[in-house]
Amino acid sequence: MKTELSTPVADALLEAGRTPLLEVTDLSISYEARSIFRSERKNVVEDVTFDILPGETVGLVGESGSGKSTVGRAILRLLKPSAGSISFDGTDVLGLGRRTPLSYRRDVQAVFQDPSMSLNPRQPASMAVTSALRRHGMGDQAERARIAAETFDHVGLTRAHLERYPSELSGGQQQRVAIARALVLKPRLVVCDEALSALDLSTQNQIINLLVDLQAETGMSYLFIGHNLEIVRHISDRIAVMRLGRLVEFAEAARVFDDPQHPYTRKLLGATPAQHPSGRDERRAVRAAFAKAHAEGLVPVV
Amino acid sequence: MTDTQYGKTVAIKTTAPDQKQGTKVVRRLLRQPLTLIALAWLLVVVVWAVFAPWLAPYDPLENDFMNVLQGPSPEHWLGTDENGRDTLSRIIYGARVALAVGFGAVIVAMLIGVPIGLLLGFRGGWTDRVGTRFVDVFDAMPGILVAFAVISILGRGLAPLLLAIGLMFCMNFARMARAITMAERSKLYVDAARVSGLRESSIVFKQVLPNLASPLIVQAAIMTGTAIIIESALSFLGIGLESAVPSWGGLLGVAAAKLGVQPFMAIPPGVVIVLTVLAFNVIGDGLNEALGVGRRKPFRRSKKVADNVAQAALVEGPAAGAVAAADAGGFLTPTGPVGVPEGIVVAPIVRDDEDVDTAPADEGNVLEVRDLHIEFQSVEKGTVELVKGASLSIARGEIVGLIGESGSGKSTFARAVLGLLAPGIGVSHGSILLDGVDLVGRSEKQLRGVRGSKIAAVFQDPMAALSPVHTIGKQLSEPLRAHFRISKSEVRERSIELLNRVGVKDPETRLNHYPHQFSGGMAQRVAIAIALASRPELMVADEATSALDVTTQAQVLDLLLDLRDEYGMAILLITHDMGVVAEACDRAAVMYQGELVEVTDSAAALFDEPQHPYTKSLLSARERRPRPTKEVAR
Numbered sequence: 001m002k003t004e005l006s007t008p009v010a011d012a013l014l015e016a017g018r019t020p021l022l023e024v025t026d027l028s029i030s031y032e033a034r035s036i037f038r039s040e041r042k043n044v045v046e047d048v049t050f051d052i053l054p055g056e057t058v059g060l061v062g063e064s065g066s067g068k069s070t071v072g073r074a075i076l077r078l079l080k081p082s083a084g085s086i087s088f089d090g091t092d093v094l095g096l097g098r099r100t101p102l103s104y105r106r107d108v109q110a111v112f113q114d115p116s117m118s119l120n121p122r123q124p125a126s127m128a129v130t131s132a133l134r135r136h137g138m139g140d141q142a143e144r145a146r147i148a149a150e151t152f153d154h155v156g157l158t159r160a161h162l163e164r165y166p167s168e169l170s171g172g173q174q175q176r177v178a179i180a181r182a183l184v185l186k187p188r189l190v191v192c193d194e195a196l197s198a199l200d201l202s203t204q205n206q207i208i209n210l211l212v213d214l215q216a217e218t219g220m221s222y223l224f225i226g227h228n229l230e231i232v233r234h235i236s237d238r239i240a241v242m243r244l245g246r247l248v249e250f251a252e253a254a255r256v257f258d259d260p261q262h263p264y265t266r267k268l269l270g271a272t273p274a275q276h277p278s279g280r281d282e283r284r285a286v287r288a289a290f291a292k293a294h295a296e297g298l299v300p301v302v
Numbered sequence: 303m304t305d306t307q308y309g310k311t312v313a314i315k316t317t318a319p320d321q322k323q324g325t326k327v328v329r330r331l332l333r334q335p336l337t338l339i340a341l342a343w344l345l346v347v348v349v350w351a352v353f354a355p356w357l358a359p360y361d362p363l364e365n366d367f368m369n370v371l372q373g374p375s376p377e378h379w380l381g382t383d384e385n386g387r388d389t390l391s392r393i394i395y396g397a398r399v400a401l402a403v404g405f406g407a408v409i410v411a412m413l414i415g416v417p418i419g420l421l422l423g424f425r426g427g428w429t430d431r432v433g434t435r436f437v438d439v440f441d442a443m444p445g446i447l448v449a450f451a452v453i454s455i456l457g458r459g460l461a462p463l464l465l466a467i468g469l470m471f472c473m474n475f476a477r478m479a480r481a482i483t484m485a486e487r488s489k490l491y492v493d494a495a496r497v498s499g500l501r502e503s504s505i506v507f508k509q510v511l512p513n514l515a516s517p518l519i520v521q522a523a524i525m526t527g528t529a530i531i532i533e534s535a536l537s538f539l540g541i542g543l544e545s546a547v548p549s550w551g552g553l554l555g556v557a558a559a560k561l562g563v564q565p566f567m568a569i570p571p572g573v574v575i576v577l578t579v580l581a582f583n584v585i586g587d588g589l590n591e592a593l594g595v596g597r598r599k600p601f602r603r604s605k606k607v608a609d610n611v612a613q614a615a616l617v618e619g620p621a622a623g624a625v626a627a628a629d630a631g632g633f634l635t636p637t638g639p640v641g642v643p644e645g646i647v648v649a650p651i652v653r654d655d656e657d658v659d660t661a662p663a664d665e666g667n668v669l670e671v672r673d674l675h676i677e678f679q680s681v682e683k684g685t686v687e688l689v690k691g692a693s694l695s696i697a698r699g700e701i702v703g704l705i706g707e708s709g710s711g712k713s714t715f716a717r718a719v720l721g722l723l724a725p726g727i728g729v730s731h732g733s734i735l736l737d738g739v740d741l742v743g744r745s746e747k748q749l750r751g752v753r754g755s756k757i758a759a760v761f762q763d764p765m766a767a768l769s770p771v772h773t774i775g776k777q778l779s780e781p782l783r784a785h786f787r788i789s790k791s792e793v794r795e796r797s798i799e800l801l802n803r804v805g806v807k808d809p810e811t812r813l814n815h816y817p818h819q820f821s822g823g824m825a826q827r828v829a830i831a832i833a834l835a836s837r838p839e840l841m842v843a844d845e846a847t848s849a850l851d852v853t854t855q856a857q858v859l860d861l862l863l864d865l866r867d868e869y870g871m872a873i874l875l876i877t878h879d880m881g882v883v884a885e886a887c888d889r890a891a892v893m894y895q896g897e898l899v900e901v902t903d904s905a906a907a908l909f910d911e912p913q914h915p916y917t918k919s920l921l922s923a924r925e926r927r928p929r930p931t932k933e934v935a936r
Contacts, residue, residue: 063853065821076497105499118490122512131508132498181498197851200707200878202923209927227851234926271856273881275924277905280885287860 020051021221022075022189027084029070045070045245047084052189057215057222059236059253061229061268067245068225072191075223076110088189106136109182113194115174119166126152126162128181136185151180155210172203176210183214191223196231208235230272233257241265263290263299330592337588340581347578350397358391362548371564380570383556392548393570399549400530400578403463407529408522410468412475416518419479420506424487434480437473445470449532453541463542467529478521479514486510516593520586527582534575550575651677651728653742658731663738668839668872669696669719674732676714676723688714688727690896696840699870701862703887703905705877705920711896712876716844719874720759721749737839755785758833762845764825768817774801774828775813781835800831804861823854830861837869844876859886880920883908892917 029045045067052058062068074081077093077100086093088108096104112118119128129148133139139147149159155176166174175195182190192211196204212235215222226232232239239256241249241264248262260266267290270283293299331337350357359379366386373381380389422433449466456462486492487510495505534551536542538558543549545556550571557567663670676689689711696702706712717723719734721741734741736756741749753759761767769777778797782788788796794813801809804827817825826846833841843862847855862873863886875887883890883905890908892900899914912918 064823064851073493076493078493078496100499102499105497108497110494110497112490112494114490118494120491120495120509120512122515123509128494128498131495131500131504135498135500135504178494181494185498201880202919205923205926227853229852268853271853273852273855273879274884275881276909277884277887283885284860284863287856291857291860 019054021054021056021089022052022223023085023087024051024071024075025049025085025087027071027074027086028082029067029074029079030082041082043082043245045074045081048242048245048247049084050240050247050250052221052223054188054221055215055219056238057224057236059232059239060223060225060242061227061232061239062242063227063268066242068242069193071242072110072193072223072225075189076108076191077104102136106185107188108191109185109187109189110191110193111175111178111182111195114198115171115178116166116198118178119174121166124163124165125157125169125177128177129184132181132185147184148180151184152177155180155183155214156206170203171199172206175199175203175207179207179210179214183218186218187220189221189223191225193225194227195224196226197228204231211235228272229257229268241268263293266290327592331588334588334591336584340584340588343577343581344585347397347401347574347581350394351401354395354398358388358394360388360391362387362391362395363546364388371560371567373564373566381564381566383553383567384560387548389553389567389570392553393550393574395548396550396553396571396574399460399543399547400533400575402460403467403533404526404529404582406460406464407467407471407533408525410464411471411525412518412522414468415472415475416479416511416514418472419476419481420483420510420514422476423480423483424502424506424510426484426487430480430484437476437480441473441477445532446535449536450541453536458541458544460543463533463536466536467532470532471525471529474525475518475521478517482514482517483510486513516589520590520593523582523586523589527579527586530575530582531579534571651679651726651730653729654731658733660733663735664695665738666697667695667735668698668737669694669874670733670735671695671715671719672733672735674715674718674734675730676711676718676727677730678727680726687730688896689718691732692893692896692898693732694891694898694901696872696874698839698872699866701866701873701875701886701888703875703877703883703890704893705880705883705890706893707878710893712893713844715893716759716842716874716876720753720757720842721746755836756838757840757842758836758838759842759844760826760829760833760846762848764822764829765817767829768825768832770817773814773816774820778813778828778832778835781832785836796835800834801828803865804828804831804834805857806831823850823857826850826854826858827861830858830865834865834869838871840872840874842874842876845878846875847882848877848879855882856885862886880909880924892920 027045027048028043030041030043032039033042048067048071050058050060060068060071070079073079075086075093077096081094084094088104091104093104119125126145126148129151130144133144133147138144149162152159152162157173157176157180161169161173161177166177169177175198178195195211196207199207208231211222214220222235224232224235229239233253233256236253238251239249239253240247241256241262243262243264249256249260249265251261256265257269260269267287270286270290274280274283290299364387366382368386369378369382370384370386371382372378372386375381378388378390380393382388383392418433418437422430422437448469452466452469453462456465483506492505492509495509500509530550533542533549534554537549537551538555540555542551545552553571554568554575557564557571560567659672671692671694674689674692675687678686678688680686692711692715694702694704704712704715714723714727718729719736719741721744723729729742732742736752739752741752744752768774775794775797778800779793782793782796786796797813798809801812806812806824806827812820817828820828830846841862846862847858850858859882862875865871866873875882877883887905890900890902890905891898892908892914894914894916900908900912900917902908908917909921912921
């Protein structure tokens with residue numbers, strides 16, 4: 001597998017210039033909390049703005065409940081935002097109407113958190129790939145089977161895996177199938193929603209490497225949603241940090257790490273499990289200080 | 303294949319080849335004696351239906367007015383009816399009607415009901431609200447009345463009969479399909495199918511429907527039996543099939559009219575109806591068992607777990623409740639270390655008392671495990687050793703990490719310490735000294751005194767460990783009342799103090815809340831508060847932070863560290879994450895394939911000088927390949 005950018009892709013990237021592939025502007029998402037007497041709207045995401053360039057990986061981090069996955073689902077058109085705009089390659093995604101055009105479905109793909117849940121337990125693994133191909137009118141049955149086999153090769157699976165059911169695959173293999181499903185449509189953006197969280201550590205590494213290699217080959221962009229800042233940093237060019245539905249920081253990955261602007265980012269950094277016990281008392285002290293500041297209301301919301 | 307050597311062994315162990323899935327169900331079905339008998343009877347009925355012309359001694363329609371209403375005789379084994387037709391022949395031919403109506407009506411019902419249920423369940427919202435009311439109204443109409451209406455409009459005959467019975471049943475299937483579809487709809491694979499751009503119809507029929515198959519098959523089997531009864535009832539009432547057509551219900555109807563003249567006539571059709579309906583019900587139950595319909599659905603599983611927990615919590619206090627939850631979880635989840643297959647009787651494992659180290663324990667150690675061997679006995683594989691001679695001691699106030707992958711035996715080790723090994727699993731050698739007292743071989747009653755007061759446990763899934771039907775306050779008060787003789791107001795005060803201590807905000811209000819009102823991290827804090835209530839000397843935290851995100855994990859680990867500092871409680875921290883060891887443990891032990899391959903004196907030593915190849919592989923798994931530099935257009 002290649003580890004460097006091939007020239008045509010690099011050229012294409014340069015040609016694309018500074019035009020973002022995806023622009024999310026002032027995105028707000030609310031849900032209705034119903035009770036018997038009244039219904040009120042609660043914002044789970046408020047005024048989130050960021051963009052993704054072609055070939056870029058943007059990491060979206062936050063703890064559970066911060067609204068990061070909700071943003072991803074809005075981009076995938078799995079739920080409807082209450083305000084703001086999402087524009088993909090110049091088209092207004094939110095104005096597309098009830099039915100999502102197939103071209104958008106082809107361009108924007110997803111890899112979800114728990115591969116054992118995101119694959120249909122009653123279908124062989126290859127079906128995930130072939131049914132997507134079929135819907136998008138690619139090839140006849142034999143051709144689709146060939147493409148499926150090729151894609152499986154591509155993501156590090158063998159042909160023997162094609163006819164297996166998800167329950168017969170390990171977590172890492174399942175996630176590879178999910179990646180194959182996303183990849184086969186040659187998307188331009190893949191939303192990876194906690195794509196590594198359900199995997200063990202060594203498998204995480206393999207999947208990260210696979211994602212990085214695939215990006216180098218195809219030049220697609222990733223929105224990489226996760227709670228572990230350390231992993232997100234490893235794969236991201238820029239990182240957006242979310243807290244309580246708001247974006248508190250959005251900057252180059254290195255800068256978020258070396259010079260975090262928001263106290264919450266510093267806290268997230270302190271929460272990342274370390275590689276070595278040394279310095280753990282200091283990290284604990286940082287976390288305790290944040291908790292104290294938070295309790296006293298000293299942490300700014302944005 | 304790029305999985306590491308260690309990852310691979312696990313993957314192979316936990317997966318089963320699929321082609322056997324079907325045969326497995328059949329094998330499980332054939333293991334049930336009652337189902338076998340039912341299947342045998344059904345086979346007889348099918349053979350009658352198929353080979354009726356050859357098996358029947360007489361033409362079922364041939365009248366013989368010389369021999370009407372006879373009892374059993376060598377010529378007519380089961381006698382004759384009022385037209386002198388042979389009853390045995392009519393029963394054999396009647397099997398055709400019974401099976402045609404049974405299967406036909408169920409197919410009609412499924413064809414109408416399942417799509418309705420799929421639509422309502424998948425669409426949800428207003429479609430569902432309005433549609434379900436419609437289904438309710440339809441279902442509330444008396445079935446027989448519907449059948450009367452259909453038959454009076456369409457006339458007698460097989461097709462109207464099938465439609466009539468099908469209409470009676472269809473809403474039953476609709477409700478069932480709707481309920482399962484609603485559960486399936488929110489699953490990720492449906493989202494994934496949407497993202498692939500699949501059409502709604504193809505998601506519903508190709509993605510969701512196959513997941514409904516098992517419960518529908520079970521329901522269909524049972525309904526087939528009911529359809530036969532209804533056909534009999536309608537024929538008995540004279541509105542089923544033409545009276546000349548031999549059907550069991552029709553026979554019964556005639557027999558009822560002639561009961562005074564020939565009482566025997568009612569017996570043969572009655573017996574075959576009862577047997578056939580019973581057979582379908584038994585097969586339905588058997589299928590249910592063999593397909594594992596209940597087991598496949600997680601929401602039912604968690605309910606069962608919760609019930610067990612609720613019970614245990616009420617009887618023995620929440621510590622036991624938590625423990626029961628973990629037990630049930632481990633027992634039912636496929637990846638759990640061990641479970642005893644159903645229907646297999648295993649001999650209890652008794653410790654071999656020879657050369658058990660009886661030396662008194664070190665005063666400074668809260669726990670001393672010496673040369674512990676744990677075995678699992680199965681009929682299929684014989685005796686399997688799960689833990690092979692593990693020795694580990696934990697000093698007072700010490701946090702010891704036990705690392706290993708799933709299936710390494712680390713959870714079995716923890717359960718042995720808690721005295722909670724599943725049936726069929728037992729300590730075959732060695733000893734577990736808690737505060738110098740050997741726990742191995744103690745009765746459940748003796749162990750109960752130890753659990754909760756000296757040792758407490760926190761598990762991975764707090765939602766399973768907490769009872770969903772009781773408030774947090776109730777669950778906290780149980781151990782307090784069990785261990786301390788204190789008044790009601792003191793219990794409340796202590797509960798508030800405990801919740802406060804574990805970082806639950808606004809504890810006064812939170813006491814009245816139910817577990818589902820807490821987030822995962824908060825629920826875990828509550829579980830810790832419950833474990834803390836009795837001031838244990840040792841807390842066993844089995845993957846207690848694995849289900850949490852890193853931020854919450856850090857908070858919970860900090861809490862455990864603080865509690866250790868404050869109460870001097872020792873903690874056995876079981877984890878698969880080296881990061882947890884790096885952040886929180888004083889010492890670490892590594893378990894691999896049932897053996898403690900490495901025990902270090904400090905957490906740092908594990909990282910700096912790993913001895914065993916497995917430890918090294920765990921550490922190298924944490925190292926990431928440097929990222930290739932790329933130029934993003936900006």
